[in-house]
Amino acid sequence: MSEVQDMRRVGLTVTGAVQGVGFRPFVYRTALDNHLSGWVRNTGAGVELEVQGESPFIELFLRHLQLAPPPNAILTSIEQSELTPEDCNTFEIRHSEAGTKQAYILPDLGSCRDCVNDIFDEKNRRYGYPFTNCTNCGPRYSITRELPYDRPNTSMSTFELCPVCQSEYDNPADRRFHAQPNACSVCGPRLALWGPGGREIAVKDEALATAGQALLACQIVAVKGLGGFHLMVRADDEESVRRLRKRKRRAEKPFALLASGMPQVHRFCNATNEEVDLLMTQQAPIVLLERSDDPTIYIAEAVAPGNPRLGVMLPYTPLHHLLMAEVGVPLVATSGNLSDEPICIDEHEAVTRLNSIADLFLVHNRPILRPVDDSVARVISGRPQLLRRSRGYAPLPIEVPGDGPVQVAVGAHLKNTIAYAHGSQAYISQHIGDLETELAMDAFRDAIRQLVSIYDDEPAELIADDHPDYLSSMYAHKQGVPVTTVQHHVAHVHAVMAEHKLAAPVLGFAWDGTGLGPDGTVWGSEVINVGTDAWTRAAHLRTFRLPGGDAASKDPRRSALGLLYAWQGENAAAFLDKHAPHLLKGHEREVMLRMLDSGVNSPETSSMGRLFDALSALTRVRARNSFEGQAAMEFEWAADLDEPGAYDFALHQQEDGPTVIDWAGVLDQVFVDLAAETAVGVMSTRFHRGLANVILRLAGQSPVEQIVLCGGCFQNKLLHELAVAGLENAGKRVYWAELVPPNDGGIALGQIHYARTTGRR
Ligand code: ZN
Ligand code: ZN
Numbered sequence: 001m002s003e004v005q006d007m008r009r010v011g012l013t014v015t016g017a018v019q020g021v022g023f024r025p026f027v028y029r030t031a032l033d034n035h036l037s038g039w040v041r042n043t044g045a046g047v048e049l050e051v052q053g054e055s056p057f058i059e060l061f062l063r064h065l066q067l068a069p070p071p072n073a074i075l076t077s078i079e080q081s082e083l084t085p086e087d088c089n090t091f092e093i094r095h096s097e098a099g100t101k102q103a104y105i106l107p108d109l110g111s112c113r114d115c116v117n118d119i120f121d122e123k124n125r126r127y128g129y130p131f132t133n134c135t136n137c138g139p140r141y142s143i144t145r146e147l148p149y150d151r152p153n154t155s156m157s158t159f160e161l162c163p164v165c166q167s168e169y170d171n172p173a174d175r176r177f178h179a180q181p182n183a184c185s186v187c188g189p190r191l192a193l194w195g196p197g198g199r200e201i202a203v204k205d206e207a208l209a210t211a212g213q214a215l216l217a218c219q220i221v222a223v224k225g226l227g228g229f230h231l232m233v234r235a236d237d238e239e240s241v242r243r244l245r246k247r248k249r250r251a252e253k254p255f256a257l258l259a260s261g262m263p264q265v266h267r268f269c270n271a272t273n274e275e276v277d278l279l280m281t282q283q284a285p286i287v288l289l290e291r292s293d294d295p296t297i298y299i300a301e302a303v304a305p306g307n308p309r310l311g312v313m314l315p316y317t318p319l320h321h322l323l324m325a326e327v328g329v330p331l332v333a334t335s336g337n338l339s340d341e342p343i344c345i346d347e348h349e350a351v352t353r354l355n356s357i358a359d360l361f362l363v364h365n366r367p368i369l370r371p372v373d374d375s376v377a378r379v380i381s382g383r384p385q386l387l388r389r390s391r392g393y394a395p396l397p398i399e400v401p402g403d404g405p406v407q408v409a410v411g412a413h414l415k416n417t418i419a420y421a422h423g424s425q426a427y428i429s430q431h432i433g434d435l436e437t438e439l440a441m442d443a444f445r446d447a448i449r450q451l452v453s454i455y456d457d458e459p460a461e462l463i464a465d466d467h468p469d470y471l472s473s474m475y476a477h478k479q480g481v482p483v484t485t486v487q488h489h490v491a492h493v494h495a496v497m498a499e500h501k502l503a504a505p506v507l508g509f510a511w512d513g514t515g516l517g518p519d520g521t522v523w524g525s526e527v528i529n530v531g532t533d534a535w536t537r538a539a540h541l542r543t544f545r546l547p548g549g550d551a552a553s554k555d556p557r558r559s560a561l562g563l564l565y566a567w568q569g570e571n572a573a574a575f576l577d578k579h580a581p582h583l584l585k586g587h588e589r590e591v592m593l594r595m596l597d598s599g600v601n602s603p604e605t606s607s608m609g610r611l612f613d614a615l616s617a618l619t620r621v622r623a624r625n626s627f628e629g630q631a632a633m634e635f636e637w638a639a640d641l642d643e644p645g646a647y648d649f650a651l652h653q654q655e656d657g658p659t660v661i662d663w664a665g666v667l668d669q670v671f672v673d674l675a676a677e678t679a680v681g682v683m684s685t686r687f688h689r690g691l692a693n694v695i696l697r698l699a700g701q702s703p704v705e706q707i708v709l710c711g712g713c714f715q716n717k718l719l720h721e722l723a724v725a726g727l728e729n730a731g732k733r734v735y736w737a738e739l740v741p742p743n744d745g746g747i748a749l750g751q752i753h754y755a756r757t758t759g760r761r
């Protein structure tokens with residue numbers, strides 16, 4: 001640094017996901033490599049640094065910063081300024097500065113290769129230590145109280161680093177330099193095994209070994225993990241899995257599996273390369289895979305009754321790696337809760353809440369600050385898609401247009417998530433779930449409160465669904481802050497527009513269970529034209545009534561009866577006797593028919609989900625749902641892909657109003673097929689192809705190029721892939737939810753996008 005003329009000093013402000021990913025040590029090392037002096041520090045907004053040295057080295061440093069940042073860092077902006085060189089010749093990492101809070105909180109990241117090697121290496125001081133982590137992996141969101149991301153602001157604040165851990169933490173050359181949750185068996189969290197009532201049975205290695213033995217002996221163990229408790233049991237033992245179902249009061253909804261690694265997964269599932277990639281990402285979601293025809297590991301039928309797919313994940317914490325090494329067989333790992341309550345996160349609470357379910361509790365003393373469920377993903381139309389966006393992804397933001405006020409979108413009623421929009425970013429909460437229990441409402445309020453407090457800015461506006469009776473909407477209207485409401489299906493379309501940065505015009509197919517329409521009827525098969533000024537309803541299914549209203553979502557026979565009633569009118573009873581006597585009998589039938597005659601408690605709907613239910617019941621696939629969407633799913637799984645035929649839906653264009661998609665002709669064909677004892681698989685495929693044709697015809701009639709497929713019905717892989725292939729063939733650009741779920745888990749993002757783009761253009 002002798003040639004003073006070439007000496008430069010550059011100041012940089014970097015924003016994005018730059019805290020908790022080893023960004024400062026990376027800057028430190030890169031600066032030293034290039035003979036630069038200066039400093040770096042975390043701020044509320046990201047990372048700030050100054051480097052000084054010879055101009056060519058400054059250039060090298062800047063290039064390296066942009067081209068090769070640490071693997072988990074996401075740089076959204078780099079602001080650069082020229083400064084006057086100072087008298088300095090060292091590089092230091094300075095203390096964090098509080099300020100405006102725009103840095104990201106990183107999601108929890110699955111264990112990295114190096115850390116997994118450490119815990120299985122007998123010579124390593126972290127051999128067998130279940131809370132090993134480094135700057136490339138470990139807990140983040142689930143332990144962070146507030147920004148900036150420093151140890152005192154996490155739930156690790158009460159653990160004092162031992163001298164060895166402290167020296168790792170202080171050494172810029174170490175993988176654990178400033179790794180906030182850094183710990184070892186001397187100074188860090190510790191494992192314990194509790195019996196009923198929280199009686200301690202064993203600690204540390206012995207706790208793990210005893211829990212492993214108990215699992216092998218078919219006991220149910222509640223395991224405190226990263227974002228909450230799992231209930232675990234052997235997946236290869238029918239009786240044990242049934243016992244878990246009974247205790248958890250969960251009849252048939254599929255359980256997720258935890259496998260030790262890919263070799264084990266391949267022994268009971270088929271997985272494509274894309275699916276393997278998805279399983280092995282550091283986000284480590286549950287991935288839906290096809291069951292193998294020829295498994296060499298038996299998976300109990302009760303894990304996912306009647307389901308051709310299994311939800312599988314790989315170990316993502318050292319604890320899970322160690323436990324799987326201990327037991328060797330795949331385990332059921334379902335969220336630690338009773339039926340639809342939120343996941344349990346505290347060990348003392350678990351002993352009470354999960355007392356009637358678990359035989360043992362494998363717990364630890366690192367507090368989990370918020371529940372973060374496992375994410376659920378799949379590959380559809382060749383691309384990964386999240387069906388539940390939670391651990392590993394939340395609360396990473398999606399960029400939204402405009403620089404609007406601070407807004408909170410409260411989402412829908414089922415599969416709730418909330419979104420917090422600050423500047424150009426919408427931070428989407430972890431999966432909160434169905435807002436049907438007090439515990440779920442507590443989790444909902446906590447999620448809002450926590451995102452607001454992390455970013456330290458109260459919302460100036462709340463955004464809710466049009467439906468006034470959703471508990472999320474009721475909450476919004478009570479806050480004393482202006483509320484904007486958004487039609488449910490319009491929000492579905494906007495969620496995909498946000499994710500893919502689409503500007504109007506867009507033609508969106510929002511097909512789902514139910515959402516309130518502005519005409520007071522229950523919508524659910526909406527084709528929405530999002531124009532530059534306003535949205536219009538371009539098409540929908542011919543409506544029918546649902547006897548008993550919401551009860552129909554659990555009882556597909558009600559949808560079938562409502563459909564037949566809309567079709568046959570007064571002849572419905574006689575028609576039932578003659579053509580579908582199996583559907584409903586006796587008193588129950590009379591009550592429902594009377595509801596339909598009088599119109600009492602039988603709302604009018606255009607729901608696509610209910611049409612699927614009706615078909616499932618009429619073709620005798622399933623008459624009752626034990627979980628949401630079950631009948632519709634089983635109707636999809638029944639499909640025989642060799643069948644080329646399609647049922648024909650009529651499209652009635654109205655003078656001024658939406659096109660009506662009429663199912664009457666389809667019912668004609670279905671009853672002809674039923675009378676001829678046509679295989680269900682053939683009928684299912686004809687129905688799916690018929691609907692895909694509806695999409696192609698409606699899209700073909702529209703000049704709009706950008707087509708969006710959204711809503712829970714597009715979780716149907718057959719419908720999705722038929723529609724996408726057809727639309728792409730026709731030269732349309734097709735978009736669907738990938739990063740954010742296609743179901744109501746995406747509504748909050750759609751609400752933000754709607755508020756940001758409508759009426760404020
Ligand atoms: Zn690591
Ligand atoms: Zn230590």
Ligand code: FE
Binds near residue numbers: 514515
């Ligand atoms: Fe919906």
